[in-house]
Amino acid sequence: MTNDLRLTLPIERGLDEEIRALMQRLGADAVRNLDGTELPDWVIDESAKVYATYFCARGDEEWASLAGEERVRQFLMSTPTTAPSSAPLTINVMEGYLPAQFAPDPTADINRYWQVIDRTTGKTLPHESWSVVDAAPLPLRDPVRLVGELPVEAKSAIVTIANPEPFHVYTVNFLAKQIWDSTQIYNYLTNEWAKDPNRVKSRPYDVAYPRTWERVQSSLSQWLQSHPEVDVVRFTTFFYHFTLTFDDRAREKYVDWFGYSASVSVPALEDFAKEYGYALTPEDFVDAGYYNSPFRPPRAQFLDWVDFLSRRVSRQAQTLVKTVHDAGREAMMFLGDNWIGTEPYGRYFSEIGLDAVVGSVGSAATCRMISDIPGVRYTEGRFLPYFFPDVFSPGGDPVAEANESWLAARRAIVRSPLDRIGYGGYLSLAMKFPDFIDRVEEIINEFRQIHQRSGGHRPANAQPVIGILNAWGALRTWQTHMVAHALWYKQIYSYQGVIESLAGLPFEVRFISFDEVINDPHALAGIDVIINAGARGTAFSGGPAWNDITLQERLRAFVYAGGGLIGVGSPTARDGEVGTTFALADVFGVDQEIGWGLSTDRYSDHAASSHFITTDIPQPYDFGEDPGDIVSLGAKVLYESDGSIRLAVNEFGQGRAVYCAGLPYTSDNSRLLHRALVWAAKQEKNWDHVLASSNSAVEVAWYPQQGCYYAYNNTLESVTSMISGHGLCVELALQPMEGRWGEISDAS
Template sequence: MKNGRFTLPAEAGMEKETLELAEKWGADAIRDSDGTVLSPEITELDFDILSTLCMIRADQDWNRSHKHHCQQKYLMSDPRTAEADTLVIDLMSGYSKDQFELDTVNDAKKYWDVIDRTTGEVVDPSKWSLSAADGTVTITGASPWHVYTVNFLVFQIWESTSMYNHITNNWTSPHQLGIDPYQPETRAHLLEYLDKWLDEHPNTDIVRFTSVAYQFPIVKNEALETRWQDWCSYRDCISAKALDDFEKKKGYRLRSEDLVDAGYYNATDRLPTKAYRDWVDFVNEFTTDFAREWVEKVHARGKKAVMFFCDHWIGTEPYGERFESMGFDGLVNPVINGTELRRMSDAPTSISKEVRFYPYFFPVNLVGEPLFVGEGGDPVRECKEYWAKARRAMLRKGVDRIGYGGYLNLAVKFPEFLDSVEVVANEFRQILDHADKGAAYAMPGKVVIVTAWGKLRSWMIGEDWPSGGFLEALSGLQVDVHFMSFDELKKDGLPEDTSVLINYGKARSSWSGGTYWTDPKVVETVRAFIAGGGGFFGVCEPTAIEHQGRLLQLEDVLGVWRSTPSNVRSNNVITGKRPSQHFITADVNGTVDLGELAGVTYAANPEVEVLSTKGDNITLAANRFGKGRSVYMAGFTLSIDNIRLVQRALYWAAGKDKEFTRWNTSNPATECAAFVEAGYCAVTNQSADAQKTTLYDGDGNGQEISLDPYEMKWVKI
């Protein structure tokens, strides 16, 4: 056996192959996948056996007999226009009755609201009535031609993962229900169930919980199409009891509208309200309370407990303050790209972290195309591509273990794929060996991304999944990325050693910051930082909120202004400088393509250096502000060229352009990670083509390196 750190999916009836692959890939743990019963031949060997357990789904008999302990959520009925003073609203119209059942148990008048969406007013409860039998609300005394919606509670009677498998993989087994441990009787039952389960799994060394109680929400219509989905939303963790307890704990009652939010449901891209933040905190507290009890039981048996950082992760908050109090021994997650790798590796906990890579050993790939079964699948290519993305992030900050999931019987038919996984496993272990002695060289100083959410949503900015966008670029660059909230920035200012502050995202979003940019304290802090020599990097619609005659609040810093319908009579008369060459665009070959752009941007001062335009629209600009520097980038789409642009923009903004040839490569399709303490530098090829590159050492001396497609070479330094 090699040196481990690898979890293998075992398969009954494949004992021989399991052992062979364990040897080939250096596996030291075996994953007892859902539905797989491992044979004694395997379980009696010296592998750690990892068994998965989804507590809220585990005891379907209990769940079925306690349907009203199922998880609840608020739905907003589709808007309906009153044509007269009576309006009947079919609540569930547009929603899946497979997924949801109307809550006719809890008092509708207490928990629901009917809202006049024309005026925004809550309709007096005396003016509407619920017909539980036919699932309608009748409003009397409606204002004709006003639009009405009902915020109502449902029970989710089809657990989301079960639903996903039925829809995606055409499962036909009975729908599973998910139960809410917030209900005391169910909470007690689950503890008993866990005892029984542990009794029945003596060979299990590690219990992998999937995950705790609350799924990220997926809302389906009658045709089981997804209407709404948000990986970070606290929308699926509601119960009438929790709403009542919230009032006791926080001193005020949430209105349905605090959670329905006019149908936006506090999407993570929205600036979070105080009520929603309080709700997140409340759910986090009670979720970590159950989970702690479960982990204690596992520990009492001498086993380890690890948590899956996906599916029912809501309420656990690996970046939150209560996470470690649950006592988990590890965190495990599938990882599709560098962003997701960093989401795991940067989580502020010292417990073991394991990631599961793509492709899963499934018949089809992520987008439903043939993979291990059918014409045209290329698992080798997928393996290399996914690993290349994760690897560059891993080189910046690694996790402790890796693994794969799925069915071994599919994988073994592709010997070349088995070799690719061996490469991944070995490269991973090489990285860890070197990184153990000290992290890879990074540009000095912190690169801070400020968002409304701050570190709680580190590496969770919603971008194009699965390819990723701006965060994906950052995930593997040799910079030290930190997430910070605007509230922290207001309270504590920026960290002393900040080199560049990044503001990224669409106008008015939680990512870009919206109204935070009208807060004097925010702009004072940021301007003072830059004027004092700091760097600023604004991407997409940085600092954007229309206020006092401007959309980009840091127009002076960015050196550009953005047109709005209000200033359409203002012409662009300032050209800015148009340098024929610039440090930031030194590697640009042809034109800069930043994808879809919002609005049109012009020079705000004659000194701004305009580095790229699309028609009249400035798409890339460099500006100086006091002793500091700022870079503006009008959008972002992931490409090797744009990753290099980001890298150069950060170095330039930080005033470190002179240091760009310290531990770097000349060819943008290649990257490097210098583990100076270990005495080795990894040079990687991020492309499917062979590449030549110059590796610059810590003194800027270059050496030529040739790399095969996706190859990683270790250079002794």
């Protein structure tokens, strides 16, 4: 996909002439439909490539009816219930769930796939002590308007614990059939699809069942035959949706973009047990209600399941992709919805053999998450805003959203270009906003220019190579600290800013897991600065991982020998009565006070004058959420507020460490991180003549092979900045959002 147009537009039936003119004007070389729209016939005759959305795990309602037991399954935990006495305790397992989404499955072996747990003691009850009976579905509360009537498959079940311990809390882990696709529920709720009598609710099926897998394969072959106009099969996606659960008022109840909850089935669990030598329990998925959130220090059983499932998904996806290729088409994967198990940065992804990946760009980090995927020929970013009525209606400001999206994405695109950009939704809606169309035209042209002027080269990286160290490592490349795709959460933005900054900074970034460091003495080779960022007790800062002695030893040795270490939030924090909260408190020269050390007086040694790291960072600083009280163990304190250290530096042997309370993404914080990385790597001497844009609002990319540079204003204000490096020193005045190309030979 090397032509220069690089734009995909969603089109639909109707408005034929307007759409053709718009395609011409914007230079779209590909078109696509989406769930719920059909491509017009005329498109086949045009030169544009045709993408078609293809669903592997839903949409074949004939099959969904025929193979009603082959639905996708999910382990759910009932609402915790406290026994007020030893009288029999009944739990209606569907309480709090949307009865249109799930139905309990008591046909599976209850002894293996249902579990009653006393959450007060943590013990699983013996099966003899409880029983389960079918029950009528709980009525829809108020969401009928939004999701329509209850499907016929809806039902519930009641578990009775014969003789509970008084005042213990009980839950039922139960296997549920998913009777309605999660993304479709989202669409019903967002776009009021319940009002459309022609809509059919998709019931997801599972390729873990051999008959379904046969059907999915043959359906694809037939579909390819009947859709000769399609050039690119856009798999949306493969087999298992990320965890997205709705509550009894049709509100989102649980969302984990990385969640594997909806990937279970009896056949797969049985295969797993054979292959791994042990059987997974419902609790291995339910995880006390945390459902193996990526913030949880991952447990071995869950990692095994991820490995098992992604191997399985890759092999089955490979078969479908081969079918597509055999039919002379391209295979593209949408990175979202049913992407679970594909793991683009995992061990098995390349086996799938995809031509391309497309994903939604919500930030620089999610852009890099797409553009850095190894082993595909091209990547495409679906830009925001989506052409949906939530934005494209009176009161919406699609231009502002387009600008925000572009400013975030451009930082990433400069460093690691997407090959294409595209849009999604209803083009007819967007066409009602001509200023939006104008802005899209500018954006796509700027995007094309980046490809043209860079000559396909990446801009030069600066010296320190960065390693992001957490429990997940490469598997979650550019995917740290995320709950729902690219959404803001109070508890994550202070850490997401780290990878959001890095996604646009001129450094090579690697993602390393604790296990790699523990198992491989050379895991840190080639890395100059390690970053450990996150809240206390999470997989990203580490939690129990830091009780590993080898991990501590290797990190200390790394810094002592001259490496850099940057901690953000509660780095290396672990529980335990061991004298410090941070395992590497000695390296950072700071620790976290958790209430046991209040008797120790704390004195901060403040840096005497301005420090390299904060040289051009204006106060007030923004360190985001307070991670808890940080106290000095000897670091030089650069900033302290509310009695807590927010920024401090320390020397440890030949190396350096930086502690920072949090780094929400802002231009200034990106600059602060940039400087901290350079300082931690002892590269500050090179700052002035290699890297600098004097104004942190402006970033600059150097293309030595092309003899040019690209300077871009990341803000909505007009700004001026001195750009210096590679012998150049020039002052640029940039319009809001402007990106400007210059020749390095234009030296002043």
